[in-house]
Amino acid sequence: MAVWDDMVGQERVRTQLCAAARDADTHVTAQAQGAPAPAASKMTHAWLFTGPPGSGRATAARAFAAALQCTSPDRALGGAPGCGFCDGCHTTLVGTHADVEVIRTDLLSIGVKETRELVRRAQLSPAGGRWQVIVLEDADRLTEGAGNVLLKAVEEPAPRTVWLLCAPSLEDVLPTIRSRCRHLTLRTPPVSAVADVLVRRDGIEPEVAAAAARATQGHIGRARRLATDERARARRATVLKLPLRVEDIGGCLKAAQELVDAAAEDAKQVAEEIDVKETEDLKAALGASAGGRMPRGTAGAVKELEDKQKRRRTRTQRDSLDLALSDLTGFYRDVLALQMGSRVQLANEDVRDALDRIARGSTPEGTLRRIEAVVACREVLDRNVAPLLAVEAMTMALRAG
Numbered sequence: 146m147a148v149w150d151d152m153v154g155q156e157r158v159r160t161q162l163c164a165a166a167r168d169a170d171t172h173v174t175a176q177a178q179g180a181p182a183p184a185a186s187k188m189t190h191a192w193l194f195t196g197p198p199g200s201g202r203a204t205a206a207r208a209f210a211a212a213l214q215c216t217s218p219d220r221a222l223g224g225a226p227g228c229g230f231c232d233g234c235h236t237t238l239v240g241t242h243a244d245v246e247v248i249r250t251d252l253l254s255i256g257v258k259e260t261r262e263l264v265r266r267a268q269l270s271p272a273g274g275r276w277q278v279i280v281l282e283d284a285d286r287l288t289e290g291a292g293n294v295l296l297k298a299v300e301e302p303a304p305r306t307v308w309l310l311c312a313p314s315l316e317d318v319l320p321t322i323r324s325r326c327r328h329l330t331l332r333t334p335p336v337s338a339v340a341d342v343l344v345r346r347d348g349i350e351p352e353v354a355a356a357a358a359r360a361t362q363g364h365i366g367r368a369r370r371l372a373t374d375e376r377a378r379a380r381r382a383t384v385l386k387l388p389l390r391v392e393d394i395g396g397c398l399k400a401a402q403e404l405v406d407a408a409a410e411d412a413k414q415v416a417e418e419i420d421v422k423e424t425e426d427l428k429a430a431l432g433a434s435a436g437g438r439m440p441r442g443t444a445g446a447v448k449e450l451e452d453k454q455k456r457r458r459t460r461t462q463r464d465s466l467d468l469a470l471s472d473l474t475g476f477y478r479d480v481l482a483l484q485m486g487s488r489v490q491l492a493n494e495d496v497r498d499a500l501d502r503i504a505r506g507s508t509p510e511g512t513l514r515r516i517e518a519v520v521a522c523r524e525v526l527d528r529n530v531a532p533l534l535a536v537e538a539m540t541m542a543l544r545a546g
């Protein structure tokens with residue numbers, strides 16, 4: 146299976162990347178001979194992948210990284226780079242290639258310290274591969290200071306280094322950085338293409354795959370989770386019942402509290418899965434004695450880890466809440482479609498009764514107002530407001546009338 150096969154519904158970008166990976170060979174040859182990089186090349190040293198959440202930015206970047214490292218003998222015969230089978234492709238895709246560094250973060254931001262480390266790494270020549278490739282999956286989370294550190298590296302890249310940055314949109318990246326990157330836009334993949342990949346790659350039953358793809362409206366990762374994770378399905382079902390429960394103030398406050406509690410519960414679960422082991426590993430590495438006593442001078446490192454874990458909990462909670470709100474937006478969008486008599490395919494066909502009930506009991510203007518309330522809540526949460534306050538304001542705005 147070629148490295149490009151996981152890029153769902155992105156034919157145009159795929160063609161561009163494939164052409165760039167071909168031209169990349171010419172760069173390597175030119176450099177080996179001390180010649181300048183070929184003019185009009187489709188290859189360049191810094192790329193920026195943007196696209197809505199779930200469109201597969203990181204997947205595209207990883208496929209490109211693999212194609213750059215592809216060592217298939219077929220390439221010399223004109224075969225497309227990115228065979229998916231050779232050592233270069235394979236190790237890149239599983240994350241063990243020595244010359245491919247993938248940075249993803251579960252924190253809210255990437256700081257100066259981590260970025261300096263990356264930039265240092267980017268100065269190295271590739272150990273065995275053709276390129277030193279650095280994939281920064283969350284370039285939108287660089288702090289301004291970190292962005293400035295990165296800028297220098299992107300401005301004057303080492304000859305065999307390639308930066309692959311990913312972000313939701315161009316506006317999420319410092320203008321000085323994005324102006325030095327070649328920009329690729331991914332689109333939201335069609336529902337049918339997402340269902341297809343779930344069947345082909347993950348072996349999910351076609352009917353389940355279709356329902357999950359429809360419910361998540363082209364978000365590949367969420368669709369896969371919905372199709373495979375019982376808990377994710379239960380959460381979505383609860384969220385979609387909310388519109389029926391916000392009839393009086395008491396119902397609104399209760400629904401808000403439950404939404405926030407469920408998100409906190411998610412964060413707690415993630416923390417339990419990772420934090421304990423992480424802390425034990427660090428303490429062991431720092432030389433804790435059998436009784437758990439830490440050697441002198443190691444308190445700072447432990448504190449640093451605790452801070453990181455706390456930031457991760459906040460992030461998980463926020464992401465989880467955002468997911469619920471995005472389900473809610475989808476619900477009211479379906480309601481609006483019913484009220485307008487539009488023939489689009491409903492995302493939440495499985496709760497058709499609830500959709501019908503809300504659609505009959507309200508007006509299109511009212512529905513638009515509710516969609517705006519959910520969108521506003523997502524924006525406010527993004528600015529560090531206490532979650533419960535924001536969500537209560539939203540559920541109150543969802544009331545009938």
Ligand SMILES: [Zn+2]
Binds near residue numbers: 227230231234235
């Ligand atoms: Zn290959």
